[in-house]
Amino acid sequence: MTRRAVFEFRRVSVRYGAHVAVDDVSFSIGAGEAVAFVGPSGAGKTSVLRLCNRTVRPTSGEVLASGEDLGRMSAAKLREFRSRTGFMPQDLGLVPNLRVSQNVFAGRLGRRGLLASLRPLFFARRAELERVLVILDRLGIGDKLFQRVDALSGGERQRVALARALYQEAQALLADEPLSALDPARSRETIAMLVEVASEHGWTLVLSMHDIELAKQFVPRLIGLRAGRVLFDRATKDVSDEELRDLYELEGLEHGA
Amino acid sequence: MAREAAARMRVPSRLGRRGWLLAFVLFAAALAWLQLGLSVRDAVPGDSGRGVLSLFVGGAFAPALTYESDVPEGTAPLLVKVALAVVRTVVFAAAGMSLSLVVGLLLGFLGATSWWADDGECTCNAWWRKVRCYAMPAIYGGVRVVIALMRSVHELLWAVLFLAAFGLNSFSAVVAIAIPYGGTLAKVFSEMLDECPRDSARSLRAIGADSVQVFAWGLLPRAMPDMSAYAFYRFECAIRSSAVLGFFGYPTIGYYLKLSAENLHYREVWTYLYALCALVLLFELWSSQLRRRIVIR
Amino acid sequence: MSARLDELRRAQPKSRFMRASLWALAALTAYAWLSGTVEVGELFTERRLTNLRRFLTVDVVPQPARDGVWVWSDIFAWVRDVLDARGWAATLATLSISVVAIVLAGAMSWLLAPLAASNLATRRPFDADPGQERATWRALRFVVRGVMIVSRAVPEYVVAFLLLAVLGPDNAWPAILALAIHNGGILGRLGAETIENLEPGPLRSLSAIGAPRRAILATGVFPLALGRYLLFFFYRFETCVREATVLGMLGVVSLGYWIQDARAKQYYDEMLLFVALGALIVLVADLVSALARRHVRGAS
Numbered sequence: 001m002t003r004r005a006v007f008e009f010r011r012v013s014v015r016y017g018a019h020v021a022v023d024d025v026s027f028s029i030g031a032g033e034a035v036a037f038v039g040p041s042g043a044g045k046t047s048v049l050r051l052c053n054r055t056v057r058p059t060s061g062e063v064l065a066s067g068e069d070l071g072r073m074s075a076a077k078l079r080e081f082r083s084r085t086g087f088m089p090q091d092l093g094l095v096p097n098l099r100v101s102q103n104v105f106a107g108r109l110g111r112r113g114l115l116a117s118l119r120p121l122f123f124a125r126r127a128e129l130e131r132v133l134v135i136l137d138r139l140g141i142g143d144k145l146f147q148r149v150d151a152l153s154g155g156e157r158q159r160v161a162l163a164r165a166l167y168q169e170a171q172a173l174l175a176d177e178p179l180s181a182l183d184p185a186r187s188r189e190t191i192a193m194l195v196e197v198a199s200e201h202g203w204t205l206v207l208s209m210h211d212i213e214l215a216k217q218f219v220p221r222l223i224g225l226r227a228g229r230v231l232f233d234r235a236t237k238d239v240s241d242e243e244l245r246d247l248y249e250l251e252g253l254e255h256g257a
Numbered sequence: 258m259a260r261e262a263a264a265r266m267r268v269p270s271r272l273g274r275r276g277w278l279l280a281f282v283l284f285a286a287a288l289a290w291l292q293l294g295l296s297v298r299d300a301v302p303g304d305s306g307r308g309v310l311s312l313f314v315g316g317a318f319a320p321a322l323t324y325e326s327d328v329p330e331g332t333a334p335l336l337v338k339v340a341l342a343v344v345r346t347v348v349f350a351a352a353g354m355s356l357s358l359v360v361g362l363l364l365g366f367l368g369a370t371s372w373w374a375d376d377g378e379c380t381c382n383a384w385w386r387k388v389r390c391y392a393m394p395a396i397y398g399g400v401r402v403v404i405a406l407m408r409s410v411h412e413l414l415w416a417v418l419f420l421a422a423f424g425l426n427s428f429s430a431v432v433a434i435a436i437p438y439g440g441t442l443a444k445v446f447s448e449m450l451d452e453c454p455r456d457s458a459r460s461l462r463a464i465g466a467d468s469v470q471v472f473a474w475g476l477l478p479r480a481m482p483d484m485s486a487y488a489f490y491r492f493e494c495a496i497r498s499s500a501v502l503g504f505f506g507y508p509t510i511g512y513y514l515k516l517s518a519e520n521l522h523y524r525e526v527w528t529y530l531y532a533l534c535a536l537v538l539l540f541e542l543w544s545s546q547l548r549r550r551i552v553i554r
Numbered sequence: 555m556s557a558r559l560d561e562l563r564r565a566q567p568k569s570r571f572m573r574a575s576l577w578a579l580a581a582l583t584a585y586a587w588l589s590g591t592v593e594v595g596e597l598f599t600e601r602r603l604t605n606l607r608r609f610l611t612v613d614v615v616p617q618p619a620r621d622g623v624w625v626w627s628d629i630f631a632w633v634r635d636v637l638d639a640r641g642w643a644a645t646l647a648t649l650s651i652s653v654v655a656i657v658l659a660g661a662m663s664w665l666l667a668p669l670a671a672s673n674l675a676t677r678r679p680f681d682a683d684p685g686q687e688r689a690t691w692r693a694l695r696f697v698v699r700g701v702m703i704v705s706r707a708v709p710e711y712v713v714a715f716l717l718l719a720v721l722g723p724d725n726a727w728p729a730i731l732a733l734a735i736h737n738g739g740i741l742g743r744l745g746a747e748t749i750e751n752l753e754p755g756p757l758r759s760l761s762a763i764g765a766p767r768r769a770i771l772a773t774g775v776f777p778l779a780l781g782r783y784l785l786f787f788f789y790r791f792e793t794c795v796r797e798a799t800v801l802g803m804l805g806v807v808s809l810g811y812w813i814q815d816a817r818a819k820q821y822y823d824e825m826l827l828f829v830a831l832g833a834l835i836v837l838v839a840d841l842v843s844a845l846a847r848r849h850v851r852g853a854s
Contacts, residue, residue: 082464087460095478097479097481109466110464114469121473121474
């Protein structure tokens with residue numbers, strides 16, 4: 001099964017002043033693959049994820065999306081690309097004082113003109129609402145359709161963000177620490193759902209996680225990041241316990257120095 | 258050890274920054290007092306003043322329900338006149354406020370930076386980069402100047418200017434309210450839009466929303482509770498302003514209040530004062546109820 | 555599916571009060587524009603536009619340039635004469651009035667605010683167990699709040715107008731007192747809210763060691779509330795300057811007096827000059843207030 005790489009990093013580095021967040025990273029992720037970046041906090045996981053939709057730009061190297069250099073994309077092209085790429089930042093980026101339905105509608109902004117995109121904020125069409133309801137039902141929160149997002153629990157918000165990506169008809173989903181706000185039971189449930197939904201729709205799923213156990217259990221490929229460098233990149237079943245220990249312990253040493 | 262710790266702690270000067278500020282304010286007040294040649298004795302009414310005062314205070318306990326002097330046949334009863342004045346006061350305030358809301362939203366949008374400055378690395382297009390680097394800051398700066406100028410002239414002074422330019426016309430009074438109020442709303446709205454959390458805006462931008470969409474879906478809803486609470490507060494102020502516009506000949510409460518006072522009909526004055534107070538209190542009550550429901554923290 | 559959507563829509567949380575308020579506001583706005591009280595069209599009739607043309611082409615043209623010849627040195631001389639004769643003195647008077655007024659308003663609010671704050675004007679302030687509330691305290695708070703509400707409900711212009719009849723136009727007191735009463739009410743409410751929002755921890759411990767009310771006020775409440783209070787104080791100073799200009803139109807010698815004077819004489823060029831001067835000092839006060847507030851923020 002040789003499919004074209006959806007995301008390809010070629011010797012990518014990101015520096016913020018003197019701080020090196022991402023250091024000479026190369027990898028490629030094929031279509032429909034599910035990958036988790038693991039590593040301690042501050043390892044550059046968030047930056048790598050944000051490089052994938054160019055909310056962060058590389059200081060050097062290039063990021064390719066479906067073979068195209070993101071850095072050279074025109075604004076219109078980039079918008080189109082972003083509108084096909086779901087994104088769940090760590091804080092989810094939902095609008096707390098809008099309804100669930102409105103938050104989900106926001107998924108299609110990238111493909112709408114100005115006036116057409118303003119309408120659903122005020123007057124949602126019945127067909128649109130029904131489509132959103134189907135999605136929410138699939139995720140088990142259909143009853144929350146007209147609730148305000150700030151009235152929801154952490155797990156429910158996670159689902160709203162996922163629903164937004166589904167409504168977006170994304171081809172890939174970037175999720176930054178999707179489990180950080182959840183208790184252990186919810187975490188397991190949520191990651192299972194993410195992986196399931198992704199495979200159902202043939203999405204390329206790129207996650208960043210700090211919970212190595214859950215990552216090992218649910219995600220077939222792991223990329224270990226430490227201090228901005230790739231420590232390992234292989235199928236989960238081939239990742240040794242020693243490698244995982246190194247990932248976290250070395251970090252502690254470096255902090256001590 | 259303890260001495261070292263004490264030395265490391267910064268010992269504040271006895272007055273502190275706020276203390277100096279207070280001292281400066283008091284000093285300025287003393288200078289101003291001398292400049293105006295004030296004396297406490299002048300704040301006590303003289304003989305003629307005492308007469309007016311006793312009339313005035315007496316009126317407080319017996320506000321007029323009918324006219325204090327004879328009026329021509331066919332004049333509407335006093336209370337009807339009061340009610341009409343109240344309605345017109347609200348009408349001028351509502352018209353001025355709705356106009357200033359439109360102006361305030363538009364200029365507040367243009368005077369905010371968060372929707373275009375924070376554009377999350379989207380600017381690779383040379384044309385848009387040029388717009389962002391030169392045109393938007395220019396528009397922003399220009400709008401800020403316009404806002405400051407609109408605000409710097411009091412609504413009564415705008416009214417006086419329009420009176421001189423057009424003569425007495427009710428629409429110009431509405432515009433006189435709308436200009437400084439629109440400026441103030443624009444200033445406060447743009448600050449609220451710039452200070453509200455940007456997380457939603459960023460995430461919308463990351464899934465392809467453009468600047469205006471980011472504004473409408475990510476920033477405006479988040480700032481909306483604060484913005485509407487403030488607009489309500491300004492509505493209350495607009496009612497006061499509208500009442501005072503009557504002093505310049507517009508048919509609001511101030512007009513009749515002034516006439517009655519000039520005829521020394523202080524009981525009628527109190528009728529208007531009570532009506533004004535009731536009106537303002539009603540709106541304050543309403544807006545505080547609304548604010549409690551909108552601003553959820 | 556459809557039925558379920560309707561069901562969810564029916565069940566969505568909504569506030570009847572908010573809905574009614576929105577409709578009321580919409581109706582109010584519609585009535586305001588459509589009732590005929592606001593004559594939009596009348597402003598653009600021939601007569602009005604002739605007025606406007608005359609105003610712009612003749613009335614506001616500085617007097618030395620009325621003959622159509624703009625000699626800048628003459629105009630500057632005219633501006634200087636007007637400013638020297640009346641402008642500077644009136645500007646100074648306006649600023650002085652607002653400074654004295656805001657300080658008096660501050661004093662008034664310092665007296666009122668502690669009496670209106672529900673966590674302070676009570677039997678045992680800042681006690682973890684407030685105990686049985688006494689009716690006298692509640693009555694006191696009610697009265698003080700009432701005084702503050704009424705004092706800010708009446709516009710300062712109306713208060714000054716009434717005071718002028720009592721005190722006469724010979725001095726600045728009517729304007730000062732009107733501004734002080736109105737702003738004292740506003741600052742009092744803001745001060746009371748500040749006190750009520752104070753972090754209760756340190757104050758509770760003061761009350762726990764049995765500190766008397768006066769000591770809690772002096773060592774706890776005032777120092778803690780001062781920073782936020784000063785922000786409000788300088789914000790109100792700015793509006794005080796704005797209002798002080800206008801109050802002169804009633805007869806007190808501030809800028810407004812000369813605006814009214816020029817208006818009565820139909821010296822509109824001079825009037826415009828004074829309005830511009832008023833705008834200038836408002837901008838300056840704006841700046842001073844912003845700087846002072848930044849200073850206060852920096853100190854906290």
